[in-house]
Amino acid sequence: MLTDFLLCFAAWSALALAMDRHYEEAWPGSDTEAAPIARRRQQLALTGCLLLTLSLSLALTLPTHSSRALAAVVWVVALSLSAVAATAASTWMPQQQPLLGLGALAAGAISLLLRALA
Amino acid sequence: MSRSTTPPAKSTAQEGFRQAMSWLHTWSGLVLGWLLFAIFVTGTLSFFKNEFNLWMRPELHGLPAADSLVAQRAQQALRAHAPDVTQFIMRLPDPRTPAVTVLWRGTGNGRFETLMLHPQTGAVLQARETAGGEFFYRFHFELRTAHSGRWTLQGRWIVGVATLLMFVALLTGVVTHRRIFKDFFTFRPRKGGQRAWLDAHNVSGVLALPFYLMITFSGLMIFHAIYMPAGINAGYPGAQGTDTQAYFDELQGDVAGARSARRTRGGDAQAQPLPEIKLAPMLEQAGHIWQGGRVGGISVAGSPQGPVVEITRHDGDRLQYGPPRLRFDGSTGSLLNELNPQGPAIKTYGVLYGLHLARFADTGLRWTLFGFGVLGSLMIASGMVLWSVKRRAQSQRKAAVAGLPFDERLVAGLNIGLMGGLPLAIAAILYANRLLPATLPQRPDAELLWFFSAWGLALLVGLLWPQRSGWAAVLGTAGLGFLALPLLNALTTAAHLGASLPAHEWVWAGMDLSFSVFGLLLIGLTRHLLHRSAPLPQRAARPARSAAATPTTTQEA
DSSP states (O other): OHHHHHHHHHHHHHHHHTTHHHHHHHHHTOTTSSSHHHHHHHHHHHHHHHHHHHHHHHHHHHHOSSSSSHHHHHHHHHHHHHHHHHHHHHHOGGGGGHHHHHHHHHHHHHHHHHHHOO | OOTHHHHHHHHHHHHHHHHHHHHHHHHHHHTHHHHHHHHHHHHHHHHHHHHHHHHTTTGTTTTTOTTTTTHHHHHHHHHHHTOOOOEEHHHOTTTTBOEEEEEESSSSSSOOOOEEEETTTTOOOOOOOOOOOHHHHHHHHHOOOOOOOHHHHHHHHHHEEEEEEEEHHHHHHHHTTTTTTTTTTOEEEOOHHHHHHHHHHHHHHHHHHHHHHHHHHHHHHTHHHOOOOOOHHSSSEEEEEEEEEHHHHHHTTTOOOOOOOOOOSSTTTTTOOOOOOHHHHHHHHHHHTTTTTOOEEEEEEEEESEEEEEEOTTTTTTSSSSSSSEEETTTOOEEEEEEEOOOHHHHHHHHHHHHHHOOOOOOHHHHHHHHHHHHHHHHHHHHHHHHHHHHHHHEEEEEHSSOHHHHHHHHHHHHIIIHHHHHHHHHHHHHHHHSSSSOOOHHHHHHHHHHHHHHHHHHHHHHHSSSSSHHHHHHHHHHHHHHHHHHHHHHOSSOOOHHTTTTHHHHHHHHHHHHHHHHHHHHHHHHHHHHHTTTHHHHSSSOOTTTTHHHHHHOOO
16 A cells, blocks of 8 residues: 555656646746756656556555455555645645655655565 | 538537536536435445444443454353344454344244344443444435334435436536546645635545545445346246345355355244354364455354354455355254355456445555545535535626525525534434433434434524524534544543553544544634635625636736
């Protein structure tokens, strides 16, 4: 559940920052339509999609639950919960969202590593 | 079909479609919205049905955990209590339900009676009569108004219609609020007014959409036999119309007429009292077959060939509902058969059922699903308020000063009474549970009376004062009620925070703490309502901002 949540939160944060409104709230004053930033936003969108796919495939291949079906259910729950958390971050701490997303990604990687070692 | 003419024609058609869906979304939501809110809230509470059942029976506080001999000891205690027992269904304790619950009947009137037993001594436990968490659970699918259960079939039909409308509202909502994916992470509470309500409705609607679709669809599917009987009528013909029993037997992996320890209607007049059954070897075999899986319950009934024992696995052990069962011959102890149907249709149904009940969920997952239920309730509530807010904005655009027209007054009042009043009613039933005398006859019905009276009172307040002051009065009272609940608990029982916190009894302490937190939230909301009431006329006088404002203009605002 925790790994799913962290990776999905990182993914949703990337997808939020890929949108012009949230990009500008995170980095005030930036021209979101300028070519380099538009490209960066595209990369963020791609990263978000890839992270979502990655977290689902990890949840299904490294199940921590009694069955794969349960692991999928837990992943969907984590997907919604992390979307709520990412929306809360966009609403109340938009400037910290990039950092929160990166932090979640790092924490997710660490928790995966710990599971692999255990 | 040239390229130049198709796009505009298509977009008009799309716009027409969206308009039609918008109409459907508004009215399917509004017509039964209050009922849906009540169903959603009580259904959400049902995720903690066992905990409510326990909290509302404080006499059960402090029971120890069960050991491996619990089933044998409970059987002996039952036989001592009722030597003529002909059939019993025993639910073994788990951390959420510490007592052994036995449903049994004897040679007398054939009616089932309930017995609660101590998990270690087998002593019969005396607890107050209460509606318990079962009331919220029953209300959410059959609108139960009396403890004994009346109009339950009618209630299930009404809930079914409401659920279908909910499903329609969910699907059309995705079409109507076309910006939900563009505004996926957008919530602007500081903007206030219609914008903030629309954001709240969209965000609460889209973020947990998989949960809402699942819970609504599976809710409809659980009662498929009531709502869509034609298939069963066609497939299971019987001597007198339809052999529904054969259908359900097959659904549970059985053949009609097999030796079974299931609960049957009426009872058998010639049933003989059961002999003592040696349960230990059967439980050992079950543990072996299920590789350490938990045992949920044991059913025993007589049959012409001797007693039959069924051991049911704990329903929290897998996603699919309808846990596997092992059937034993009660006299020889030999395994008769293993019931665990896995056909595609049965499995689909079982998984939908299991997802709805969420028995598989551990504490963390259970709280998360509870949170989604709360979010869904807020989605419905914000949609209902949005209807009023939108109407108000439209009518103020036409005429600057206008009193509240009758329909808006009515909707506003019903919003306060039926939605705001529900927390008050829930607080009332919990107070009734602690304050009513323990020996009162028909005590559960008296508890229900408190529930519905409080709800009715809130409705009266809402209809008389359909403004912020009405909301504040109802929510504030409920907030104070919830905040004071742990205090009342400490004054009337021994199962209070002073006892449960030091002993780390989280099931007990969690209830009291949750009530306080919820009370604080409601009081915070009330303060917010009272403080924001002053600048309201000024806001209303401002020209209504178009909902389709572009992101750049909203940024500047």
